[in-house]
Amino acid sequence: MMIPLADLVTILPEIIVVSVACLLFVLDPITPSNRKDLLAWMSVAALAVCFIVTAGSMGDRVSAFSDLVVVDGYASFWKLLLYVVSGMTILLSIGYLKEERIDLAEFYGFVLLSLTGMMIMVSGADLLVIYLGIELMSISLYVLAGFKRFEARSIESSAKYFILGAFSSGLLLYGISLIFGAAGSTRLVEIAAAVDARGLDDSLILIALTLVIVGFGFKVAAVPFHMWTPDVYQGAPTSVTAFMAVASKAASFGAFLRVMLEGFGGMKPNWSGLILGVCILTLILGNLVAIVQTNVKRMLAYSSIAHAGYALIGLVVAGWVGTEAGVSAKGVSSMMLYLAVYSFMTLGAFSMVAILRRGGEEGEDLDDFTGLAKRHKGAAFLMLLFMVSLAGIPPTAGFIGKFYLFMAAVNAGLTWLAVVGLIFAAVSAFYYLRIVMVMYMREPSPEQEGETRLALSPTATVVLALAAAGVVIFGIYPWPLVSLTASASLP
Amino acid sequence: MSSGGFPWLTLVVILPLLGVAAIFLVEEALAKWVALGVSSLVFLVSLPLWVLFDESTPAMQFVETHQWIASPSINYAVGVDGISLPLVLLTTLLTPLCVLVSWTSIQTRAREFMISLLVMETATLGVFVSLDFVLFYVFWETMLIPMYLLIGIWGGPNRVYAAIKFFLYTLAGSILLLVAIIVLYFYAGQDSFDIRTLSNAEYPPWLQAWLFWAFFAAFAVKVPMFPFHTWLPDAHVEAPTAGSVILASVLLKFGAYGFLRFSLPMLPDATQRFTSVVLFLSVVAIIYGAYMAFAQADLKKLIAYSSVSHMGFVTLGIFVLNAQGIEGAILQMVNHGITTGALFLCVGIVYERTHSREIVDNSGLAASMPVYATFLVIFALSSVGLPGMNSFVGEFFVLVGAFMWNKAVATLAALGVILAAAYILWMLQRVVYGTPAQHMASKLYDMNWCEIGMLAPLAFLVFWIGLYPKPLLDVMHASVDHLVQKQAKVMVVETGPSSFSPMPITSDEVSPPPRLERAGVRVKSMEPETR
Amino acid sequence: MLYALIPLLPLLAFIVLGLAGHVLKERAHLIAVPAVGLSFLLSVLAFSEVAGGRVLDIPLYTWGASGDLTIRLGLYVDQLTAAMLLLVTIVSGLVHVYTIGYMHGEPGYARFFANIALFTFSMLMLVMSDNFLQLFVFWEAVGLCSYLLIGHWYERHTARAAATKAFVVNRVGDFGFLLGILLVFAVFGTLQYQPVFSEAASQAGATIDLLGTFGGGWEVSAMTLICLLLFVGAVGKSAQVPLHVWLPDAMEGPTPISALIHAATMVTAGVFMVARLAPLYNVSPTAMAVVAVVGGVTMFVGATIALTQNDIKRVVAYSTVSQLGYMMMACGLGGYVAGIYHLLTHGAFKALLFLGCGSVILAVHHEQDMRRMGGLKDKMPVTYWTFIIGSLALAGFPLTAGFFSKDALLLSAWNAGALGQTLAIAGILTAGLTAFYSFRLVFVTFWGESRIDPHHAGHVREQPLVVTAPLVVLAVLSIATGYLGIPEFLQQAFPGSEGAGHHGAVATGIMLAATLAGVVGIAAAYVMYVKSPEYPDRLMNRWQALYRGSLNKWYVDEAYDKAFVNPTFELADRMWKKVDVAIIDNAVNGVARGFAWWGWMARLIQTGETQNYALSMTVGAVIILTAYLLF
Amino acid sequence: MSVPVEYYMVLSGLVFIIGLVGVLVRKNLIIILLSIELMLNATNINFVAFSSHFGNLAGQVFVFFALTVAAAEVAVGLAIIIALYRHHASINVDDFRLLKW
């Protein structure tokens, strides 16, 4: 049987990524240990190629493989973002893995395979494909989270992630099965047709929808399905945490949005209010609990929950009843913009945690940041930038992200939601600024001076520079990103 | 409009940032020289604004517009009118002084300090010249970070608390501002964040009411109005001298400027409706702030509370909605900037010697520091509102305006003048004339030329504005008249005696009521014989 | 424009001294004295120019404009102003000269000259103002100078406190003044004198609703209100009851200052203001009555306190309070000419008395308690004789200037209806008291045994010429001003006002009564302090309550402390701690703490138990399903 | 004459809930994994029943993939359990809670 060439071209980026991943597994044993960086560079190069391919072919909607896969602007946007953050994760990991004594080339392979899963998620047009993408991503991440398996916390994080991940995918799968029962197919278009035919408040679809929301809510870390996040983020190796917090979240949001809008777009009244509740809970809980954290990694985990809450505003707007198509699209694009911006600043923040070492360990405690500005001005300044951006204060990209989200919310008549979001943005400023405070305004104790250091590899520097550049450039000149998200928006 | 196309404002705004870049390049010891040079240059560059300014038009001048973001349409649009020009000049004048006062007192991390200061200058100037609401907000918020660092890094013992409090309080205040901006944008429906466009649009009264309070939250915290003032004493006390100066002289003006630039022109109906509330708070601030100042043993805290009182005059003047009040308020903003800034500089100078801000530690300075004492007396008396000095002019016009609005308000506000005299003089009695504190005697020496050079221009301004305020007032007239006319229009449209309406207006009146009438004076001889 | 130099010369002197004072030091007078001297000459020129009935109006510049309020500064010289100009420049000039001797060797020599130059400038501008704002500006400026000069010896705690007190009490008065000005603008729409004066009559019926804000209706005559508010300012500046408390304390300043500012010129600004604004006051009888009564009360109260004071300067100070009361009373009764006339003669003889006191004080090494003086008349003849002349003038002894002016004053009061007659009688009584205390002062200080501290007793001698010469000049003026036809000159400035003409029997009666009262007073003083020195003690014991009241200034200061000063400080402190810190700030921080507390609580959900997490997800699903079920 | 598809749904629902409760209540990690298998099997029953009901193969194909995924998950899961056991000498869920709050 013949596979049409066009189909293969459509999934060229996936093919490239998978090939390189397999190549890594093969090459790893035969590469001398001092040349293993080459493998990482190879991965980065592959991602660069993919970036060019995807960016070059960005445009019209193309379906492939019996319409199971769709590559449209929306998918391409997420893929571009995923390439960038994966590349940055790999670059960050080169030095980090050595510091943590876990530098196996398999690591990059898993990152790439996980990326493949994410790419599949965002371009899946069938729940089956999306489900498989999720599983590919998740299983890779289970392994990555436990990569530091000689450390109890790492393996515990992996175990928690796995148990809860499997549980949630069980729920999701059951939901899919019910949808299948309702629609006779798992294709999004046919689901949409069935939804249209059945109208609102159909019991079977509602039950299915509940489970789908739980499943995706888990992946995007929305309250009350978020509880794995802090533990897993804290225990996992930091570069993995960054990858999870950024890439996995972005891809999950990408798929979530597509499913909700393309599949369940016909029953917005049934889910937009629900998402709204989840969104508010997420905003509140993420920000509140982050206040009392003293572990920076854990704090960033809660902050990532909070940011999921912000991103959900976009989904709420997109699904808000009575909004015109244009407004709805603005919700989607603002969420895309927000996640793109979020990726840069969160990656930057986690990178800083990754390179800060105390003794042989990660300097992930708040105290480890004490007096950083005295010893490493540049690093402290970059951290300041990331924190300010996370808090959403101009002129950083974080502000632009929030601005567009709130624009969308107000446009949809959800002014009060914007107010809630902003109130908690102010609350979040407290804990972000606390890091700035310890860096700039506290004197380090003598033993700290001796113990803490920056493991600043050249590649990590590149990552930090990229993240900072993203934060600053998209803060001052956001138009390219804004126009990209506007053109790649879903409906 | 005679800028001749030369981007004066952009130059003014961007120069400090170039200075920041330069500071990165030079070695640490030179940082302050660069900062001084750059900030002085900014001041010089801002002077043409004054010279080329056309007083006859209320329109924005030196306007530059460049597209920043296409959708929604957000522009880099800057310009000044008679309201913002004095504040721009005030900022450019004070920044070099802040560099100077930090010359020797900032020993650690001088480079970062100067960077913060210059970033601060850009942000503050940006706030005053922005013609696009989003741009305004960007600058408005950006300012927080350098200020946070200034207080938190180079401040006093309790600096961290003060810095965080300052940051969060003012940030929390401006939350609603952003939402309000967005709501305005959608209601105006012209795909523009341009302040002029938004000012010309009409908004339904119920919306105005909401927006008014949203604006109010942001601006009142910044002013700060009672009861949102408690961040101010903490921030002032803990901040380094330069920080206090910037905070008092420039930052506090943001709120009042916001009222003038946004609340009044964009929300005229709501302004009319709620003006009595704001006036009430202003009067409370005037008297309450003065009372608080009585109780302070810390010089900076005393001045901080006096700021609350003085800024009460500003809001009072703004919300009486007549030319005298508003012009007085703007003058008072400038004057407060000069006087309080100078007072903080004075405190900084003596702090450098005694390392204490307590009055008991800094008493009887006249004997050992006569020149210093002279300056301190000048600025303190200016703060009292002594006629012939700057503050009096502003307060007088504010009181005139307030009196036209409501006699009781003006009377209560004038009461603040007595209290100001009492606490300031009591302070002087101890600090300048008191028995010298023995344990500090060895540390005291009179001001050097650098310090004199810092205070002399401010002293000159104190008297210049006090004796000949006309040039400054003339700059404002056109813009303020424009503002007042818009209010007057609304006043006419409003029919029937509403409970919020400041004075009974009979519905058949077409023009604004005559002046006497407005002042509540009834002239029998003018009334027609038969009714 | 030449006359603009009258105030500008002292200003110039001030600027030079202010900037170069530390260089000039002991030569500071070389700048100040010529400047004031030239001012004096120009004032004479101005005087002669307006003597013929002309009025000079010199616009200076537009100060500022806002809305419909435009303020133009200018100089306005009519007869009233001209007379004041002469008074100010003469007394100031003499005090300048006197200061050379008095302040010799003081460290603040240049500063002192700078300040009195500034004062002279301000006072001249005040009297030459042609609008309310300018009046107010310099009204405050002279207050500032007073503040600075009272606090000249700031090392002394009492001086510091007195300076602050003077300023603050004046501020209370200025509060009313400012409101008055605002009301003037509200009613007339301008602050220039001329339009206001010309329109004053037509606004007589204007009313203002005092309770308008609160929805009530309390219509008050606008003119009365204006006059009363402005008068509050005058009460403060001219030390009228109840704001008289600052003036005696102000004696902490160097004596030349007491002479110049707190006797001859500044304190009379209130009287001057009432006279200057006569066209306004004339419209409001109510306000006039208030002015008169306040003046009368002040006159009497001041005199009663002066009776028992032991500080030589305080006696004179309270006599100033009392005399100011006379003037104010006269103005209130429409006798502007008499009031101003008395102002001028009082300026001369009171300055003389103060400078005489200064001379004495210098001689006895800054001792001010007259119980430690005595027997000075032989050692200090010039001082003694000039002091006698001053005291006679103060007591209204015939043939002195004080006699003529007080007589004119009482007469004009008598002519002003029932209120006026009552006050005139009080005035005659007070004249007796005045004579008593002024001669008590003379007798105790100059006569009798020397009670001076033995250490200094040997050094007591007459002062140098720079000190005595002004005394002599002032002594001459204290008599001469009675014969210069001043009332007739002043009459031109008050066209509507009744002149202090003699009206046969009444005039003679009043003259006789006043003279008699004076003589009785002097005699009583002679009896009590020369003939039988034990007599005062007996009286003291007999009328203990009265004596104590008088000695303690009727406890006004204490009452103010209790009623205003202490509560203010206490309230401030309490409000700061209980309201600002405990409530407002606590609420602010409470919000932050609240968020953190919820954070702590919410954190506990995160137990670390994997199955709790799964449970949470299940709960989420249940909630969603419940929501579907219910809605 | 076939069994109505609703019967299968009830059956699968029951099994699913049993599995779900099992995940929530059992302490033994392995049994938790077994319970997850129950949930997956419940899903599979659904798919197959629907597939038969509709007369198409999509459901069966889905089951095929679900099975594969289940196998993969089991492999990783058991590996994790073994790694955990090495650290804690226990496969009791309660015993690993280093990460909390």
Place this chain on the structure above:
Amino acid sequence: MATFVFLYFAAVIVTAASLVVVLRNPIYSALSLLVMFFHVAGLYVTLHAEFLAAIQIIVYAGAILVLYLFVVMLLNVKREERYNQQGTVALFLGVVLLTEAVLLAVSRGFTVATPDPGPEGAKAVGNTESIGEVLYSTYLFPFEIASLILLVAMIGAVILSKKGIMESK
């Protein structure tokens, strides 16, 4: 008849499933799961999904469950408490969830999609050959993903559980 067969299978499946959760010993649990797998396979057969029935037995019973038993034996855990503290709550929630689903179905009406008369449906369902065909044509892409998942699982399991991969460094 078919209904009785179904009920038999259903009863055994539910019972076995319950036993999996209830039994104390993991080995017994696994064995009862085995019973359940067999009956599910039986159910598949009644639904004409013979291929899946076969895989169910081969993969689930043959491979997965053996793996479980292997691990259970390997770890040889001691006897311990079966249920944790949230047991009651969890059970309650499970019941609530089911009840709610049923209530929802009852109150809103409940319909499954009607049989698809399309070409795919026309084919004999359960035909192994047609499954193979579909897998390699329509579902080629997911098939490849599945292979990746297995790859990841394989390598991942090795990485996570093999001793001395990293410790040696």
